[in-house]
Amino acid sequence: MRDFALAPRTISRSSGGLADSVFERAELDPTLPVLARRPEGSSGAWQEVTAVELRDEVVDLAKGLVASGISPGHRVAIMARTRYEWTVLSYALWTVGAEVVPIYPTASREQVEWILHDAGCVAVVVEDEQAVMTVGSVCASLPRLRHVWQLDADALDDLRERGRVIPLATVESLRRIVLPDSTAVVAYTSGTTGRPLGCALSHRGLASPVDILLEGWRHITAAPGEQPSVLAFLPFSHVYGLMIQGVCIRGGLLMAHEPDLDEEALAAALQSFRPTYFYAVPSVFEKIYKNFLRAAQQSGRGALFERAADTARDFALACERQRLGEGPGPGFDLRLQHALYERTVYRRLRAALGGRARRATSGGSTLNRELSLFYEGIGVYVHDGYGLTETCGGITMQPLGREKSGTVGRPLPGVDLRVADDGEILVRGPSVFQGYVNDEAASRAALYGGWLATGDLGRLDADGYLTITGRKKDIIVTTSGKSVAPAALEHRLRMHPLIHQAVVVGDNRPCVGALLTLDPVFLAHWRGVLVAQQDPSVREAREENALREEIARAVAAANSTVSRSESIRVFRVLPEPFDLANGLLTPSMKLRRDEIVRRYAMEIDAMYQARSAGARRTPEEDLLNWDDSDNVFR
Incomplete structure (x- = not known):
């Protein structure tokens, strides 16, 4: 450890x-x-x-x-x-x-x-x-x-x-x-599996991360x-x-x-x-970005926005390397280009948040690094932190002047953080909860020797920055024995403007697959642009083919970030989103993975069978023959 x-x-x-x-x-x-x-x-x-x-x-x-x-x-x-x-x-x-x-x-x-x-x-x-x-x-x-x-x-x-x-x-x-150690809140977990558990949170526990954040970060708000x-x-x-x-x-x-x-x-x-500070979950930041892109395309400035977004990310990356002592900072040409887009694009984007916010916080799950760099580049640095119900909220934060996008920062003062041999994050500190009400067995399983087993997987780099790699219970093991953490693939898929949600599957399957839902607003916009470019007599068939190709490109882009054995070889686009109404999202907007896999078991079977039809093969031979992503639409 x-x-x-x-x-x-x-x-x-x-x-x-x-x-x-x-x-x-x-x-x-x-x-x-x-x-x-x-x-x-x-x-x-x-x-x-x-x-x-x-x-x-x-x-x-x-x-x-x-x-x-x-x-x-x-x-x-x-x-x-x-x-x-x-x-x-x-x-x-x-x-x-x-x-x-x-x-x-x-x-x-x-x-x-x-x-x-x-x-x-x-x-x-x-x-x-x-x-x-x-x-x-x-x-x-x-x-x-x-x-x-x-x-x-x-x-x-x-x-x-x-x-x-x-x-x-x-x-x-x-x-x-x-008293400070009196229970203030009994907060129930989202219940992604089984009945929710009530976390007993003390007044001291809830106050501790708040006071630390105020002491070190209030002046940036x-x-x-x-x-x-x-x-x-x-x-x-x-x-x-x-x-x-x-x-x-x-x-x-x-x-x-x-x-x-x-x-x-x-x-x-x-x-x-017009708040001076903005906070949200990653899905909100993703949606705002897609709205920016859609609005630019509708006004005929899509290419301008994409160039401005690329410049924003390049500028933020150069600034990050400079503050971490790894580079000289943005060069003259990049500063000049960034200043031009500041006058024409970035200030208008910030206006969508009210115009006064220059910093923000993302929590609930990890924020995609590219998205984080984009927001920093347009002038709204997003502090991605980490915490959970059992820790009364935040336990890590980006250190000021040493922020590193793609990580959730470093442990707050007073928090001990340990990564076990199997990658699970363990936490000890004043904000750790008092236990689960009416469930001593669950409390003993979560708290061992003063350490909270979070169930999250992560890694610490040489400078102590924590990167979340997924949930322990979400790890997928294919029939070839390959273990795959789905979070990175899902984050990358959601970056495509057409993709609203993504659930990576593949337990006891020959390869990794994905269930996708589409963003209805952006899909309508995309169809409108496509219609204007096509002959109405062949529009429907071409539209379907174009959509298949676009989603396949999004899958290929996600696959470029992982090894071949971890890549998505089959996928299916579902006709409706995962939401609260159909019971596939928790109230805190987390996917109910087990329920999704159960609900769409037939679709998952069909997705794999469509590509595995033919002669019997060993799992290893079967894996080698999954060369291209399946673009089966339901």
Whole structure:
């Protein structure tokens, strides 16, 4: 094994609970805007909420919770999108020592029932009537559940009114007995296989990475003299969203909420709020890039965009080599070309993020190196970090001035990180979770000698930068005995604008294959361009052939990054995407691989049979005869 830890070691400044930061900020800087909200149903101007106003809202709501019988240690579920009330409610619950149990609002009836039962929740907060009906349908199996509060039915106003009889001293006394090692959140894993497990996360654990990031990186979140601002749109039901909320509240960043995840709503919110710092998951960065490309092609500037994108990546690569001491930096011609595109292209691209963001963070899964270099080249460096629910969020980050794209950075101060002989990443530090609720066996399996076995595979380079290579359980073993990590191939496939999703398969098969879905928006654009260039009488056949050839080129480009034995030899394009509605994505947008393989077993069989028809061969002989990618479309 090889160890690496980043010095100096630091300890979270937390001496109480997470709610203390709301009260401390109100005392130190009462007029500082900390939240921004819009009137319900409005897309107009944002209204700022000061630190003292937030504290007063939290106190009033905390009183209502006490009046409703919520006590320290009680678990209350929040089943809502990323909205203003989520933040106020979570800090009110932490004020009285209660534990928050986040539930994705898109969770199924079975998932809701399991989480509420397993966590022993005494109350649940939902958004609308439909969610009330979902909870109501499982109440019979939840003897501990006493309250169902509906946000859209003025439940919080009712709680505030009920709490008028509770003295402030009661709330203050409850807040002061919350200890750093008390459980703050029970966050359930996405459940890609089997039932989700509840991770017990302490106040100290959640505060630790937040405080370290604020200490070392807060100054990059805005221009000097400007208050940093963040638009929160990813689910607070995921630890990544919770960490961003913590960074904003503890660090005094102005935070706004956008509950709708569709492109139009997010784009409008970015334009109106204009955050100084942007955060997202890789699929969002991929989608934004494809939208840039599509818009350029539709305006007849596709070739200009591609040249500008190539220049951006070349410029970022030269800058990276310079800061790592491996090169002199961009030459005169490259600087001149980059400056030209800055005036004509890059500044317009940054405007899509509101125009003020110069840095961003990607999390949830790894970001493609080429995409990272592109964003750096246009003037928005994306810090790719690594973390998981069991570590309360981030445990690595790019060191300032020594950033290296394609990696997830180096361990945060105070975090020990080790890569085992089989490539599994092991972590030890103050943010590691307390264990899985009601499952001691799973806790013992994950925590050994103080080390958390993450289930992720990775490698450390000579300078201590971590590269994620995949998930241990996702490794594919072909019939020839070749082990293949699918993540790199899938990342490269998704870089093609036509490809929306990719799942690499091949367990106990003669070679590696792939299931692909297409981006419907870009496909429509691609078809439109093709139609304009063809004779209508032969359009349909030529269009199908052209699409096959284009996808085959995307597969060949992905194959160029791996060895021949790891390359994709067969693929199939599916007619519909993997999404929440069909149960093939987790709420945190991760692929349910086992379910996808089960659901499309017939298609996978047909994909391989189409190329293996003929004489019997040994597995080795069979592999040697898979020379070209299969372009079978369903």
